[in-house]
Amino acid sequence: MIEGINMDKRPIGIFDSGIGGLTVAKEIFACLPREDIVYFGDTARVPYGTKSPQTVKKFSCSNTKFLMSQKVKIVIVACNTASATSFGKLRAEFPSIPIIGVIGPAVKLALMCTKNKKIGVIGTESTISSNAYLKEIRKFKSNVSLFGQSCPLFVPLVEEGWIDRKETLLIAKKYLTPLKRKKIDALILGCTHYPMLKSVIKKIMGKGVAVIDSARAVAEKCKKVLEEKGLFNGKKRNGWHKFFVSDNPLRFKRAGQKFLGRKIDKVAQIDIG
Amino acid sequence: MIEGINMDKRPIGIFDSGIGGLTVAKEIFACLPREDIVYFGDTARVPYGTKSPQTVKKFSCSNTKFLMSQKVKIVIVACNTASATSFGKLRAEFPSIPIIGVIGPAVKLALMCTKNKKIGVIGTESTISSNAYLKEIRKFKSNVSLFGQSCPLFVPLVEEGWIDRKETLLIAKKYLTPLKRKKIDALILGCTHYPMLKSVIKKIMGKGVAVIDSARAVAEKCKKVLEEKGLFNGKKRNGWHKFFVSDNPLRFKRAGQKFLGRKIDKVAQIDIG
Numbered sequence: 001m002i003e004g005i006n007m008d009k010r011p012i013g014i015f016d017s018g019i020g021g022l023t024v025a026k027e028i029f030a031c032l033p034r035e036d037i038v039y040f041g042d043t044a045r046v047p048y049g050t051k052s053p054q055t056v057k058k059f060s061c062s063n064t065k066f067l068m069s070q071k072v073k074i075v076i077v078a079c080n081t082a083s084a085t086s087f088g089k090l091r092a093e094f095p096s097i098p099i100i101g102v103i104g105p106a107v108k109l110a111l112m113c114t115k116n117k118k119i120g121v122i123g124t125e126s127t128i129s130s131n132a133y134l135k136e137i138r139k140f141k142s143n144v145s146l147f148g149q150s151c152p153l154f155v156p157l158v159e160e161g162w163i164d165r166k167e168t169l170l171i172a173k174k175y176l177t178p179l180k181r182k183k184i185d186a187l188i189l190g191c192t193h194y195p196m197l198k199s200v201i202k203k204i205m206g207k208g209v210a211v212i213d214s215a216r217a218v219a220e221k222c223k224k225v226l227e228e229k230g231l232f233n234g235k236k237r238n239g240w241h242k243f244f245v246s247d248n249p250l251r252f253k254r255a256g257q258k259f260l261g262r263k264i265d266k267v268a269q270i271d272i273g
Numbered sequence: 274m275i276e277g278i279n280m281d282k283r284p285i286g287i288f289d290s291g292i293g294g295l296t297v298a299k300e301i302f303a304c305l306p307r308e309d310i311v312y313f314g315d316t317a318r319v320p321y322g323t324k325s326p327q328t329v330k331k332f333s334c335s336n337t338k339f340l341m342s343q344k345v346k347i348v349i350v351a352c353n354t355a356s357a358t359s360f361g362k363l364r365a366e367f368p369s370i371p372i373i374g375v376i377g378p379a380v381k382l383a384l385m386c387t388k389n390k391k392i393g394v395i396g397t398e399s400t401i402s403s404n405a406y407l408k409e410i411r412k413f414k415s416n417v418s419l420f421g422q423s424c425p426l427f428v429p430l431v432e433e434g435w436i437d438r439k440e441t442l443l444i445a446k447k448y449l450t451p452l453k454r455k456k457i458d459a460l461i462l463g464c465t466h467y468p469m470l471k472s473v474i475k476k477i478m479g480k481g482v483a484v485i486d487s488a489r490a491v492a493e494k495c496k497k498v499l500e501e502k503g504l505f506n507g508k509k510r511n512g513w514h515k516f517f518v519s520d521n522p523l524r525f526k527r528a529g530q531k532f533l534g535r536k537i538d539k540v541a542q543i544d545i546g
Contacts, residue, residue, distance in 0.1 A: 043324070044318065044324060044328050045317065045318050046323075050319075050432070050524070051316070051317060051520050051521075052520050052521030052523070052524070054521060055317050055519075055520045055521065152429060152432070152433050153426070153429055153430070153433060153435075155429075156425060156426055156428075156429040157426070159323070159425070160425050160426060162426075166443075167440060167443050167444050167447065170439075170440050170443065171440050174440065246328075247324050247325050247328045248324075248325030248327060248328065250325070251323070251325070
């Protein structure tokens with residue numbers, strides 16, 4: 001990129017059902033420090049993972065509309081359930097802006113990692129039953145097997161802060177044992193909350209299994225799209241980060257710090273209803 | 274009641290954040306078989322227990338407005354979080370109609386059961402931090418101690434159908450041990466999901482502790498109010514039961530049967546947004 005040419009001062013927009021997407025935001029902040037960023041967490045309607053595709057599509061559209069009102073130049077769907085159910089719909093409804101989901105980057109990484117061509121994916125009920133990961137894999141490979149497992153208790157466990165407890169280990173064993181038996185050698189964390197449980201998951205799956213957290217891959221994909229389309233900010237100073245939520249900001253501030261690894265100062269509440 | 278006098282053909286309205294309120298509906302169906310009933314489960318915005326009082330108030334008002342549009346004669350708030358945070362607001366906003374919450378009836382029952390004047394209450398984060406149960410107790414008794422404990426994983430465990438699992442027992446022990454140590458002799462199940470875990474809870478608390486499920490008490494309170502205000506239906510045949518939800522009805526039908534103990538036939542989806 002030649003500075004001054006093809007620059008775009010508008011912020012990057014990110015949305016998630018709540019705080020989970022902050023694991024993605026954290027990587028985008030690190031990867032694109034000069035960019036201004038608007039993050040929206042739909043904390044009044046969280047979670048998405050147990051709701052129907054139709055309802056998640058409706059929520060994803062209203063979230064994207066909000067980000068558009070903030071004049072963003074690109075939208076990152078930092079939520080697996082929204083990516084799995086609503087990606088096509090969002091691209092059709094908002095053709096004027098690039099939209100990046102979390103599924104494509106995770107699948108590319110998993111395909112690079114697997115040697116025995118057996119990949120596992122864990123996620124919410126809606127994500128797993130959408131078959132979105134399998135559809136994405138089939139775009140590139142027909143000889144790779146995918147084994148899915150929904151883990152509905154992982155999000156509440158993370159939200160409750162029960163990261164290192166024996167109860168969490170027991171529940172994780174229950175969910176992951178069927179995947180272990182399939183002898184997968186790559187496991188996609190198909191929910192933005194799950195990186196918080198990475199050490200427990202690694203412990204159960206063992207060293208031979210690559211545990212794939214798509215956050216970094218999503219950030220790199222975002223960088224690549226901005227570069228290709230000439231949308232870099234071109235600032236010399238660090239960008240600002242604005243946070244919006246649909247429920248009271250207090251809980252988001254408190255819990256979000258664990259996901260982001262730093263303090264969250266200002267969070268504004270909006271009415272998304 | 275003298276039949277034919279002071280009768281009111283309008284249905285009873287019940288709302289909950291989702292399926293939990295069906296434990297209350299079940300008792301109302303049994304207690305008032307001649308009444309027509311409209312049940313609304315706000316499955317698109319569930320759960321309420323981790324959301325702020327302001328947001329739950331907003332949701333409770335929109336749910337009540339929907340029930341009013343169905344021309345109900347009484348509103349049952351079959352959700353502890355909504356009762357704890359929004360009961361006063363609902364009474365003020367909808368003065369034309371009697372409104373019954375789940376907290377008053379549960380407290381009356383607990384006060385009748387306790388001998389050592391030490392009561393426990395378990396519920397969602399919002400219910401426990403609202404102090405609504407203590408405020409209700411203080412209306413009648415100043416010499417009764419109340420010990421609260423939020424159990425955020427109970428709702429996801431019930432929704433996942435993990436009723437009799439060892440993981441559930443372990444988690445329940447973790448939550449309930451502090452209350453056991455306080456030597457309470459009555460425990461209020463302050464969430465309409467929790468009756469599904471009654472046997473696990475009883476096992477941990479032991480025989481000396483009365484486990485109080487308010488559903489029956491709420492149904493009796495409803496009957497009493499209808500009688501006092503001359504609002505009985507007066508039908509000779511059994512009433513009809515209509516179910517509405519804000520997300521896709523499939524999950525509600527499937528999971529709701531466990532709560533209601535019978536098949537749910539027709540469920541309509543409405544846009545509450």
